[in-house]
Amino acid sequence: MSKSDLVTEGKRTTCFRVKELCLRLLAKRRKKNYWGFSVNCTGNEADLSDCKLGRGIELKGNSTCENGMPVVVSCVPGRAFAPSVSAGFRKAYRVEQPLVRLRGGAMIGEGRVEVLKNGEWGTVCDDNWNIRAATVVCRELGFGSAKEALTGARLGQGIGPVHMNEVECSGFEKSLTECYFNRDALGCSHEEDASVRCNVPAMGFHNRLRLSGGRNPYEGRVEVLAERNGSLVWGTVCSDSWGTMEAMVVCRQLGLGFASHAFQETYYWQGDASADAIIMSGVRCSGTELTLEQCLHHGKHTHCPKGGGRFAAGVSSAPDLVLNAQAVEQTTYLEDRPMYVLQCAHEEKCLSSSADKADPNSYRRLLRFSSQIHNNGQSDFRPRAAHHSWIWHECHRHYHSMEVFTHYDLLSLNGTKMAEGHKASFCLEDTHCEEGIQKRYECANFGAQGITVGCSDTYRHDIDCQWIDITDLKPGDYILQIVINPNYEVAESDYTNNIMKCRSRYDGQRIWTYNCHIGETTNL
Numbered sequence: 001m002s003k004s005d006l007v008t009e010g011k012r013t014t015c016f017r018v019k020e021l022c023l024r025l026l027a028k029r030r031k032k033n034y035w036g037f038s039v040n041c042t043g044n045e046a047d048l049s050d051c052k053l054g055r056g057i058e059l060k061g062n063s064t065c066e067n068g069m070p071v072v073v074s075c076v077p078g079r080a081f082a083p084s085v086s087a088g089f090r091k092a093y094r095v096e097q098p099l100v101r102l103r104g105g106a107m108i109g110e111g112r113v114e115v116l117k118n119g120e121w122g123t124v125c126d127d128n129w130n131i132r133a134a135t136v137v138c139r140e141l142g143f144g145s146a147k148e149a150l151t152g153a154r155l156g157q158g159i160g161p162v163h164m165n166e167v168e169c170s171g172f173e174k175s176l177t178e179c180y181f182n183r184d185a186l187g188c189s190h191e192e193d194a195s196v197r198c199n200v201p202a203m204g205f206h207n208r209l210r211l212s213g214g215r216n217p218y219e220g221r222v223e224v225l226a227e228r229n230g231s232l233v234w235g236t237v238c239s240d241s242w243g244t245m246e247a248m249v250v251c252r253q254l255g256l257g258f259a260s261h262a263f264q265e266t267y268y269w270q271g272d273a274s275a276d277a278i279i280m281s282g283v284r285c286s287g288t289e290l291t292l293e294q295c296l297h298h299g300k301h302t303h304c305p306k307g308g309g310r311f312a313a314g315v316s317s318a319p320d321l322v323l324n325a326q327a328v329e330q331t332t333y334l335e336d337r338p339m340y341v342l343q344c345a346h347e348e349k350c351l352s353s354s355a356d357k358a359d360p361n362s363y364r365r366l367l368r369f370s371s372q373i374h375n376n377g378q379s380d381f382r383p384r385a386a387h388h389s390w391i392w393h394e395c396h397r398h399y400h401s402m403e404v405f406t407h408y409d410l411l412s413l414n415g416t417k418m419a420e421g422h423k424a425s426f427c428l429e430d431t432h433c434e435e436g437i438q439k440r441y442e443c444a445n446f447g448a449q450g451i452t453v454g455c456s457d458t459y460r461h462d463i464d465c466q467w468i469d470i471t472d473l474k475p476g477d478y479i480l481q482i483v484i485n486p487n488y489e490v491a492e493s494d495y496t497n498n499i500m501k502c503r504s505r506y507d508g509q510r511i512w513t514y515n516c517h518i519g520e521t522t523n524l
Contacts, residue, residue, distance in 0.1 A: 038053070123162050133149065239263075321492060323484060324456070325500055377453060377492065413477060486498075
C-alpha cells in the first residue's frame, strides 16, 4: 500500500470514528429524561398531572424512554386568537353569532357564562357546575381547557333570565347548549350564576405592550412593540381619540385587570426616551379585543394631529351598572304638562327642539318612567369629575357631576331616532342597598355622589327630565332605548349591559311598554 493510500485510509478511518462519535453523542443527547409512567387522559383535564397514570409510578424525572420517542403536540389557536395571527385568515373568517359568551371577567378567558336563547342573553345556574362543563365553554370560545369552574357569582351577577340549570356535560360537546340541562331554573337567583377561568393559549400578547414611567406597575404611558425598517422597536401611541375602551384592551392584554382611567396627556410620566416616536395612531376599540393590534388603527401610516402623543392607562377594579327592566315596564305612563311649569327642564334641554318656539300656555306630552340603576361591579361608581368642577344649576338648585348620565330615546322599528330626552346625573346616590350593605353616598348638601357596590340609585318617574318629550310623535310601534353612562365617562367592567330596549305602542292617547331586555343585540 502506497503512502498516499495509507493517508487516504487514515482519513477514512478518522471520518468513520468521528461519525461514530457524533452518532453516539446524538443518541446520548436524544436520551432525555422522561416521566416514569404512561398517561391516560380523557381530554377534559385542566392539567396533564390530572390524568390517570399507568404502572402506578409516581411522578419522577430520571427515567428513560427505551421503546419510544418524545411525545410532540401541535396546538392551534382558537378563533378568538386567529385574526391577530394571520391577516389572510382575518379576511376569510366569517364571524358567526355565538351561542355562549363570557362577561364581567377582568382577564382574557374568564367571566360569567351567558347563553343566547330566543334572541335574549341569560345566565347559567351553578347547580352541578363542574370542570367538564367549564371546559366545554372554554373550548367553544376558542380557549384551552378550563382552569376553574366557579360558582356563587364569583365574577359578578348577571341580569335577565336564567336559561340553564343542572348542566351535565361529557366534556366532548362542541357547545354548552349540547349538554344535558334542566330548563326549569325556578329557585335559581343571580347569586348562583356560574363562571369560568380558561387556560389561555400562550400567544405572547403581554410581550408586545408595556406601561412605562408610571408610579407603580399598573400605570404609565402605553408603549407598543412594532416592526419598523426590519427591526422591532418600542414606540408610543397617539393620544388623539384615546379613551376608556382603548385603556380596557391595554389592561386586559397586560393581564392587569380593568382600566379605571385613560390619560391623554402623560408628560409627567417619563418613559424610555428611545421609545418617544409615535408608531400607532387612530386607535378605536370596541372593548372586546384581546390585543391593541386587533383594534381599528391607522396601520404603519400614523397620523397624530397633536404630535408627541403620550398617554397611559391606569388599572383598578371597576363598577358595573345595570338597569332594572321590570321597573321601567311597570312605571311607564303619559303626562300632558303645561309649558310654563317646564321652564327649568327646558333650560336644561330636557324637551324636544320644538319646545323652543312653543307658546307658554301650550302643553308638552311626556313619556314618563322610573329607572333603577344597580351597581353589580367590584368597586363603587363615582363621577369622573371632582367636586370643584361640578356645575351648579340655579333653576333646579343642584350640582351636575356628569354632563350626561343617561340617554333616553324613542326609535322606530328600523332604529331611526324619533324622539329623545336625557337626564344629567345631578344626584347620584344610594337609594336602596342589599341587606348588610351600608349606604355611602347622599348628594344632599353637596355631599359625595356615587353608587356603592350592591346598591341602586332610583330616578322616580315624577322628577324633572325623567321622561321623553313625545309631543310631535305620531301613533305607532316604537322601541324605547335607555343607555347608562353613554359616553363611557366612567370605566366599567362590562358595557354591554348598559343598554336596555323595550317595545312601545302609542295610540295617540295611551302608551304600552313591554318586553324590556338588556343588551345591544337584543331582538325585540
